[in-house]
Amino acid sequence: MTGQKADLDAEPPQKEIVPYRVSFVCAGNICRSPMAEVVFRSLVRGARLEEYVVTTSAGTGDWHVGEQADHRTVAALARRGYDGSAHRAKQFDPGEFGKLDLVVALDRSHDRILKAWAPTEGERSKVQMLLSFDSRQAHLTDVPDPYYSDDAMFDQVLGMIEQACKHLFRQLEPAIRQGALR
Template sequence: MTYRVCLVCMGNICRSPMAETVLRRTLDEHGLGERVAVDSAGTGGWHVGDPMDERALRTLSEHGYDGSAHRARQFTSGWFDRYDLVLAMDRDNLSFLRRIAPDGVEVLLFRSFDPAARAGAEVPDPYYGGPEGFEEVLRLVEAASEGVAKHIADEID
């Protein structure tokens, strides 16, 4: 049985695909890669089918990650039954996901799994900034991915 996770941001070309790539590796490092499927999507559909933002891809590549296969997708309410865990990158997307979620489905912030993060901490959108924003996103998703991996290990064991 595969545990399934979906990471969600606005357009699915920066934050959530970076987090997807990082979380996949983190799960592999924890011996969970064969038991967990990781996906990402956006709440908006304007980038559907597009590759990851080249700045996000470059940042990942510079740190030894490969996000080249990513293509943007849009999260819809029908997807909730596909996933065991849905994580939003920020409060706006969290609010949207909670509005469309069926009763009883819990959606959480990705950074809620980072023990060093304050309550309600977000992964900021780097889209309108420079390379330092993408570096910050990478640092934040690496930290939270460790906590997500530990949470999933507890859930499936």
């Protein structure tokens, strides 16, 4: 009997948290994908799901690796209450496909590159276009690159990204919460 009582008083084993992993990918990882990473992470934080979702970003190219986000990206984010100052650009590593649940491309060129880098059909299916999650913007397909434009374009692009990320998060949140409650 004593052994049974001890078992009843024991703490239930803690389940290992396996977070949902999403990466946003653009060309150089200094404009669009950092915006998406910061916005999506803010949505996750607002829902108090930080330990259940890992959000990253990367570029298909390597020319900005280690650099901060473009100053106009950081400024556009700050105007909307986000902090993008800690971002450092990195290149997407195709070896990471197996560790990711979703790879979000910001335009068709990134979509093509990522799918070409994916080693299996299952990993290719992880690649999705950001605007495809927002029915009102899906017809646009691509989030325009604001790099050669002005602050107004950075603000416009951030608005597009915010809307699409909200729709993406709404689609993922129930499954994430269900996984968090198991």
